[in-house]
Amino acid sequence: MARKILMIIGDFTEDYETMVPFQALQACGHKVDAVCPDKAAGDKVATAIHDFEGDQTYSEKPGHKFVLNASFADVDPATYDALVVPGGRAPEYLRLNGAVLAMVRHFFEAGKPVAAICHGPQLLAAAGVLKGRRVSAYPACAPEVGLAGGEFADIPVDGAVTDGNLVTAPAWPAHPAWLAQFMALLNRGTARAAAE
Incomplete structure (x- = not known):
């Protein structure tokens, strides 16, 4: 059963962490x-584009221009089945937007599947939804996860972790594990809906 998924992004979202799930989830x-x-x-x-080239942190290069396919002003989170929060630099400023934080809280309050990767958990921390959760993120975000x-x-860069309705991962090398675990949550929701 097809699910309706909201992806909240912003300028300088990480290219792979936006493009890959956007396309892969549609392909499914x-x-x-x-x-x-x-x-x-x-x-x-x-x-x-954030890359890992042997420096003490990631390097950053210009990526593609990503065309939005929906309008933020029209979003009603209650009409969505799940949420995806890519990383990059966008979560850093998106967490200052009260409407964004309210949307994020909706998905947790309703127990809907949420997938966040890399710096995406910065947004979740600001929304106050990480208490008691086991959460992966880019390692530099570990203090924010703890403070929240x-x-x-602390898992391998190609790993992912599921805690209840939340799937998180450190960075784009985790796409196979992260997306597989998120799709398992989507399928579990479909099976639950069919049983009701």
């Missing part, structure tokens, strides 16, 4: 609406 038959505050369907966001009451999961 799901509807994915990618939105950004103060932007509408057809507008573009800049993306950044979560337990930082």
Whole structure:
């Protein structure tokens, strides 16, 4: 059964962490609406490519321009089955937007599947939804996970962790594990809906 998924992104979202789940989830038959505050369907966001080249932190290069396919102003989170929060630099400023934080809280309060990767948990921490959760993220975000009451999961860069309705991962090398675990949650929701 196809699910309706909200993806909240912003300027300098990580290229792979936006493009890959956006396309892969659609390829599996799901509807994915990618939105950004103060932007509408057809507008573009800049993306950044974060790479791991042996320096003490990731490098950053310009990525593709990503075209939004839905308007932030039209979003009603109650009409969505799941949420995806990519990483990059976007979560750093998106967490200052009260409407974004309210949307994130909706998915946790309703127990809907949520997938966040890399710096995405910065947004979840700001929304106050990580208390008591085991959460992976880019390692530099570990203090924020802890300060938000979560337990930082120090896992390999290609791993992912599921805690209840939340799937998290350190960075884009984890896409196979992260997306597989998220799709398992989506399928579990489909099976639950069919049983009701």
